[in-house]
Amino acid sequence: MLAALIIVFREVFEAGLIVGIVLAVTGSVPRRNRWIVGGVLAGALAACVVAAFAGALSQLFAGMGQELFNAAILSVAVMMLTWHNVWMARHGREIAGEMRAVGQAVADGSKSLLALAVVVGVAVLREGSEVALFLYGIVASGGGSVLSLAVGGIIGLALGAAVCLLTYFGLMRIPPRALFATTTVLITLLAAGMAAQAVAFLERANWLNSLDAVVWDSAWLLPDKSIAGRAMHTLIGYTDQPTEMQLLAYVAVLLVTVLLMRLTGSQHSDRAIATG
Amino acid sequence: MLIMMRKPTLAAICAIAMLTASPSQAQQATEVQLTYSNGQFQPSEARAPADKPITVRVKNLDAKAMEFESKSLRVEKVVAAKSEGVINVRALKPGRYEFYDDFNEKARGALIVQ
Numbered sequence A: 001m002l003a004a005l006i007i008v009f010r011e012v013f014e015a016g017l018i019v020g021i022v023l024a025v026t027g028s029v030p031r032r033n034r035w036i037v038g039g040v041l042a043g044a045l046a047a048c049v050v051a052a053f054a055g056a057l058s059q060l061f062a063g064m065g066q067e068l069f070n071a072a073i074l075s076v077a078v079m080m081l082t083w084h085n086v087w088m089a090r091h092g093r094e095i096a097g098e099m100r101a102v103g104q105a106v107a108d109g110s111k112s113l114l115a116l117a118v119v120v121g122v123a124v125l126r127e128g129s130e131v132a133l134f135l136y137g138i139v140a141s142g143g144g145s146v147l148s149l150a151v152g153g154i155i156g157l158a159l160g161a162a163v164c165l166l167t168y169f170g171l172m173r174i175p176p177r178a179l180f181a182t183t184t185v186l187i188t189l190l191a192a193g194m195a196a197q198a199v200a201f202l203e204r205a206n207w208l209n210s211l212d213a214v215v216w217d218s219a220w221l222l223p224d225k226s227i228a229g230r231a232m233h234t235l236i237g238y239t240d241q242p243t244e245m246q247l248l249a250y251v252a253v254l255l256v257t258v259l260l261m262r263l264t265g266s267q268h269s270d271r272a273i274a275t276g
Numbered sequence B: 001m002l003i004m005m006r007k008p009t010l011a012a013i014c015a016i017a018m019l020t021a022s023p024s025q026a027q028q029a030t031e032v033q034l035t036y037s038n039g040q041f042q043p044s045e046a047r048a049p050a051d052k053p054i055t056v057r058v059k060n061l062d063a064k065a066m067e068f069e070s071k072s073l074r075v076e077k078v079v080a081a082k083s084e085g086v087i088n089v090r091a092l093k094p095g096r097y098e099f100y101d102d103f104n105e106k107a108r109g110a111l112i113v114q
Helices: A002-025 A032-052 A052-064 A065-097 A100-138 A146-172 A175-203 A227-236 A244-274 B002-020
Strands: B031-039 B040-042 B044-050 B055-062 B066-070 B075-079 B085-089 B095-101 B104-113
Touching: A002 A032, A002 A052, A002 A100, A002 A146, A002 A175, A032 A052, A032 A100, A052 B075, A065 A100, A065 A175, A065 A244, A100 A146, A146 A175, A175 A227, A175 A244, A175 B075, A244 B055, B031 B044, B031 B104, B040 B104, B055 B066, B055 B075, B055 B104, B066 B104, B075 B085
Parallel strands: B031 B055, B044 B104
Antiparallel strands: B031 B040, B055 B085, B066 B075, B066 B095, B095 B104
């Protein structure tokens, strides 16, 4: 039971952090729960499908199917997060100031919600498919321990949900004015971290060989496998042995986000001045 | 405008990917075969030459999925029940590199690189 609890919690933990952040980001958007729950459910369903076809998936691309699949869905999440940030830089103030017609704001809001629902779905899918595979394996091997396994799994899941709620309520304690800036930084770091992870998968698949020297090894200080290491891994993309290409991707996403936010943000204020 | 903003980003990402991503067959990899059955690696110690890329093939004969994991090899790979996983490892310095099944940490082994 304990083994099941630990493995399930370990996977759900990361998804819980991401869902918690997205909940905080969308705190004031109407009908956000529908989108986020939809994202979680779609992710869970997709996780089961991926787990069911795990064998076939890994046979693709000369045995590198898993890695490339992970790299692909992570890249999608990076684009969605970046797009969300850019979108918020453009429309965030308008929505906050209720300068726009409500109908339009809701329509725009759901566009951004869709992007975040995809991010939530991807997070659940990635972590969930391993849980599904692990649990399925134990059920299939037919130990008499199905009940204790189920109990362990459910407790692990509940703990993961607790992480999600803690993240959410923790962020909600931040005053509304600072919350927007905080979540923008969080989302940007999340995206950069995911880009670095996608690079790691491409490196494992041997699709990316340039600049693959490890830059530093900080495992003595904060190992990836520790709970703090995992939290930092999810939140800011920490890894104890990053390669040069991983750092490059990380910095590139940060720069592109800042640049795009500046561009769209300043355009917006120019226009506001011109029309105002 | 938003859509126009997204395209250059996408194009840039694709361009970077194309520049850097190329399936490499440049260096011939050494192959290491492992089987996993009854929660044990067989052999539990494998050998490989140093300074050459290595391909580890893990055949999981059990009815459970396993996750081949190694911190020092920087590898983490789920191998579904009754299937084979392929793991690429870059050229290594001589040494002992331990691996284990992340779903069952009693199952351990090591790759000895010489």
